[in-house]
Amino acid sequence: MKKEQGPILTMSGIHKRFPGVKALTDVSFRLFPGEVHALMGENGAGKSTLIKVLTGVYAIDSGEIELSGKTVHIGSPQEAQLAGISTVYQEVNLCPNLSVSENIFIGREPRRLGKIRWKQMHAEAKKLLEDRLQLHIDVTKPLHSYSVAVQQLIAIARSLNISAKVLILDEPTSSLDRNEVKQLFQVMNNLKAEGLAILFVTHFLDQVYEISDRITILRGGEFIGEYAASELSRIELVSKMIGKAFVELDQLPKVRGTASKELSDVTAEAVQLGRKGAIEPFDLRIHKGEVVGLAGLLGSGRTELARLLFGADRSDEGILSVHGATKAIGSPRQAIDHGIAFCSENRKTEGIIEELTVRENIVLALQASRGWFKTISRKKQDEIADEYIKAININPPNPEHLVKNLSGGNQQKVILARWLLTEPKLLILDEPTRGIDVGAKAEIQKLVLSLSDKGMSVLFISSELEEVLRVSDKIAVLRDRNVVKVMTDDELSQQQVMQAIAGG
Amino acid sequence: MVKHHLFWPLTVLGALLLFNLVYSPAFFRIELRNGQMYGSLIDILNFGAPLILVAIGMTLVIATKGIDLSVGSVVAISGAIACLLISKGADQNAFGLVMLAVAVALALSVALGIWNGLLVSVFGIQPIIATLILMVAGRGVAQLISGGQIITVNSETYNYIGAGALGSLPFAIYVVLIVLLVASLLTRRTALGMFIESVGGNPTASRLAGIRSRAVMFAVYIFCGLCAGVAGLLLSSNVSSADGNNAGLWYELDAILAVVIGGTSLNGGRFYLMGTVIGALIIQTLTTTIYIIGVRPEITLVVKAFVVLIVCLVQSEAFRKTLVQRFKMRKYPLEQEVKRHA
Numbered sequence: 001m002k003k004e005q006g007p008i009l010t011m012s013g014i015h016k017r018f019p020g021v022k023a024l025t026d027v028s029f030r031l032f033p034g035e036v037h038a039l040m041g042e043n044g045a046g047k048s049t050l051i052k053v054l055t056g057v058y059a060i061d062s063g064e065i066e067l068s069g070k071t072v073h074i075g076s077p078q079e080a081q082l083a084g085i086s087t088v089y090q091e092v093n094l095c096p097n098l099s100v101s102e103n104i105f106i107g108r109e110p111r112r113l114g115k116i117r118w119k120q121m122h123a124e125a126k127k128l129l130e131d132r133l134q135l136h137i138d139v140t141k142p143l144h145s146y147s148v149a150v151q152q153l154i155a156i157a158r159s160l161n162i163s164a165k166v167l168i169l170d171e172p173t174s175s176l177d178r179n180e181v182k183q184l185f186q187v188m189n190n191l192k193a194e195g196l197a198i199l200f201v202t203h204f205l206d207q208v209y210e211i212s213d214r215i216t217i218l219r220g221g222e223f224i225g226e227y228a229a230s231e232l233s234r235i236e237l238v239s240k241m242i243g244k245a246f247v248e249l250d251q252l253p254k255v256r257g258t259a260s261k262e263l264s265d266v267t268a269e270a271v272q273l274g275r276k277g278a279i280e281p282f283d284l285r286i287h288k289g290e291v292v293g294l295a296g297l298l299g300s301g302r303t304e305l306a307r308l309l310f311g312a313d314r315s316d317e318g319i320l321s322v323h324g325a326t327k328a329i330g331s332p333r334q335a336i337d338h339g340i341a342f343c344s345e346n347r348k349t350e351g352i353i354e355e356l357t358v359r360e361n362i363v364l365a366l367q368a369s370r371g372w373f374k375t376i377s378r379k380k381q382d383e384i385a386d387e388y389i390k391a392i393n394i395n396p397p398n399p400e401h402l403v404k405n406l407s408g409g410n411q412q413k414v415i416l417a418r419w420l421l422t423e424p425k426l427l428i429l430d431e432p433t434r435g436i437d438v439g440a441k442a443e444i445q446k447l448v449l450s451l452s453d454k455g456m457s458v459l460f461i462s463s464e465l466e467e468v469l470r471v472s473d474k475i476a477v478l479r480d481r482n483v484v485k486v487m488t489d490d491e492l493s494q495q496q497v498m499q500a501i502a503g504g
Numbered sequence: 505m506v507k508h509h510l511f512w513p514l515t516v517l518g519a520l521l522l523f524n525l526v527y528s529p530a531f532f533r534i535e536l537r538n539g540q541m542y543g544s545l546i547d548i549l550n551f552g553a554p555l556i557l558v559a560i561g562m563t564l565v566i567a568t569k570g571i572d573l574s575v576g577s578v579v580a581i582s583g584a585i586a587c588l589l590i591s592k593g594a595d596q597n598a599f600g601l602v603m604l605a606v607a608v609a610l611a612l613s614v615a616l617g618i619w620n621g622l623l624v625s626v627f628g629i630q631p632i633i634a635t636l637i638l639m640v641a642g643r644g645v646a647q648l649i650s651g652g653q654i655i656t657v658n659s660e661t662y663n664y665i666g667a668g669a670l671g672s673l674p675f676a677i678y679v680v681l682i683v684l685l686v687a688s689l690l691t692r693r694t695a696l697g698m699f700i701e702s703v704g705g706n707p708t709a710s711r712l713a714g715i716r717s718r719a720v721m722f723a724v725y726i727f728c729g730l731c732a733g734v735a736g737l738l739l740s741s742n743v744s745s746a747d748g749n750n751a752g753l754w755y756e757l758d759a760i761l762a763v764v765i766g767g768t769s770l771n772g773g774r775f776y777l778m779g780t781v782i783g784a785l786i787i788q789t790l791t792t793t794i795y796i797i798g799v800r801p802e803i804t805l806v807v808k809a810f811v812v813l814i815v816c817l818v819q820s821e822a823f824r825k826t827l828v829q830r831f832k833m834r835k836y837p838l839e840q841e842v843k844r845h846a
Contacts, residue, residue, distance in 0.1 A: 310712075312711075312712060331711075332711055332712050332713075332714050333714045333715075333716060336714040342712060344709075344712060349706070349708060349709070350708050350709050350712055351709055351712075352706070352709065353701075353702045353705040353706045353709055353710065353773075354705060354706065355701065355705040355773035355774055356698075356701060356702060356705060356773075360698055360701075360702075363698075364698070364702060364710075364713045364715070365713045365714050367695045367698060367699075368695075368699070368713055368714035368715045368716075369714060370695070371695070372694045372695050372696050372699070373694050373695075374695075375693065375694055375695050376695075418713065
């Protein structure tokens with residue numbers, strides 16, 4: 001770290017208001033060349049807003065941004081890029097149908113006489129990926145033929161290409177597995193050594209300490225402090241983020257297990273249910289009030305299994321029975337009618353309806369069950385929305401807020417509320433805590449436990465093994481699109497589950 | 505107030521009316537002749553009725569992220585079939601015959617709506633292509649029905665629909681009010697409106713939330729077809745004839761324009777029926793105004809396009825922002841000047 005150079009980026013006294021919300025209040029932020037700087041905070045703390053301010057998506061109300069010692073006005077994402085600020089967002093925003101090299105050079109293809117010089121472009125793309133990112137792939141293939149992790153690296157490569165001084169990585173690891181994270185960190189370390197300043201946003205505490213030099217904490221849109229990572233303990237970090245003495249997540253009732261429960265009624269049972277190319281035939285029995293965890297690496301078939309149960313995809317073999325009766329579930333509509341609910345892992349594309357309000361998003365599934373004409377009265381809708389906003393702590397507590405203006409964690413809660421309202425017998429949660437902060441994570445885990453105590457069955461999918469272990473009575477382990485093992489109470493140790501995931 | 509979705513459409517309409525107030529005060533004169541009201545304002549409502557109807561249907565289609573290019577052809581078909589049936593009758597004034605003709609025309613329009621709905625929601629063809637088929641073919645069907653001729657009818661009963669008066673107002677205005685009322689009730693009193701906005705906003709998420717998006721899409725295309733059918737009846741009965749070639753020509757474009765001016769986004773999602781009505785009125789007022797001030801016929805379209813451009817710019821938030829910023833930039837040196845002197 002070469003601090004004597006002085007910061008490359010200084011933001012001071014930044015204020016930003018949205019109608020009804022103070023998103024940022026007097027926030028400062030500094031970034032030095034050759035460092036990885038973690039921006040931490042709960043959902044709604046203002047991290048995303050700060051980044052959007054920095055990348056020219058939002059205009060600031062007041063405050064000053066200095067880049068390389070000069071005051072700059074960043075009016076648009078293009079201006080940010082020209083100034084040397086590049087961003088890789090949580091959701092990769094590239095063109096999946098174009099080739100890797102086209103994605104890297106889009107808009108700046110090497111040309112001669114107006115024609116794109118394909119050979120040169122492919123060669124340069126290949127060189128860039130190999131030299132700086134240690135990524136050896138065929139750059140002429142379309143982007144969608146690569147995993148999300150590779151796509152993420154390609155997104156980074158693309159932003160590097162524009163003579164970047166500052167690289168912003170917004171939740172780059174949320175959909176990566178352990179090895180992929182390692183690869184990403186390797187790349188980050190290389191770039192850091194080259195003198196690039198990296199702003200890193202994540203919810204994984206381990207990763208913060210693994211890679212970051214310094215940490216800036218925001219809370220409720222306010223600047224809490226800037227610390228050297230080596231001088232800030234985890235407990236301090238978390239308590240500063242949530243602003244109260246830290247209740248350790250581990251204190252949640254961890255003793256799950258079938259012993260404490262009467263497992264008589266079967267809510268749902270799959271017998272040799274499968275779908276070609278998605279998941280091999282599997283058996284799974286979910287009892288009343290049971291939390292079944294699905295563990296496995298990304299792409300092991302967890303989501304595919306859930307989608308079969310919910311009828312989002314059709315099964316092409318096997319039997320699914322709900323409450324003892326065989327059901328052919330061919331659509332989400334039918335699954336919902338049988339008391340199944342499904343929170344997708346893709347909040348934005350498969351969960352929320354951005355343009356609608358919190359209230360409308362909450363009542364949507366219940367209204368869909370009732371059909372066109374049995375309308376839920378506006379008064380009743382308001383009551384429902386208020387009730388759930390209070391019950392699961394949706395912030396800001398305004399039912400008429402457009403859901404797109406909420407933070408990720410609160411959007412997740414809105415979708416949860418939507419499904420809880422339908423009083424499902426089986427609730428399927430696919431990565432319900434992805435990309436949301438520690439506090440909200442604990443809230444959601446607690447909610448799952450209390451729901452199961454009330455007799456609801458839950459299918460809980462998560463990439464975080466600890467989390468799965470904490471909430472589940474039973475864990476089904478998936479590997480390579482197969483359910484390889486179903487483990488119950490006394491077998492539930494991290495070690496054993498890990499072994500099952502890894503195989504051998 | 506500026507935030508309200510009707511603010512800009514109403515402002516534009518107001519500005520147009522204000523222009524007329526200054527340019528030709530006679531614009532606002534309403535006379536009572538034989539108990540019926542006459543005047544430019546009444547004309548706008550009367551002649552604008554078909555466009556408003558088509559645009560109301562179009563609003564719901566656009567809200568689902570779709571589009572219906574076939575409305576102009578449906579207008580022509582509906583008018584042609586009604587006029588054909590009446591012209592074949594022994595007594596063209598017979599109430600039963602006219603009712604039958606109306607019923608057949610509307611049933612045919614619904615069937616055409618089903619056709620569009622089928623292509624879009626069941627076969628998954630992109631709306632712009634799916635409805636383009638009927639836009640082209642429908643024009644041909646209309647000409648087939650009318651045998652390539654203009655069918656004229658001599659039926660006072662039929663003529664009443666588009667040219668008659670109830671109380672002192674044209675009957676067409678009541679038709680518009682009824683359709684508008686039905687559309688509002690259907691979308692705001694039932695859950696259909698929420699479903700439409702949800703499907704338009706995010707089709708995948710809507711399906712996963714249990715909404716039958718196919719049924720919703722079917723419904724809007726059928727309703728749009730029906731609206732176009734009613735519009736076709738108004739148009740043909742107003743002039744007591746059906747012209748397969750020209751009836752409803754370019755209506756789809758005016759209707760889409762009305763919807764957009766009214767604040768509904770072509771990206772689907774939120775829709776505003778009242779906005780659309782005002783949007784259609786703006787277009788009709790503009791047309792009438794151009795006639796009144798006597799713009800040379802060969803440049804009317806250019807003038808119309810120019811005004812539409814301004815309307816769209818005024819409504820564009822990005823444009824307004826740029827304008828405001830320019831304005832601020834210009835003020836900036838002045839402020840510094842003031843400070844220096846202070």
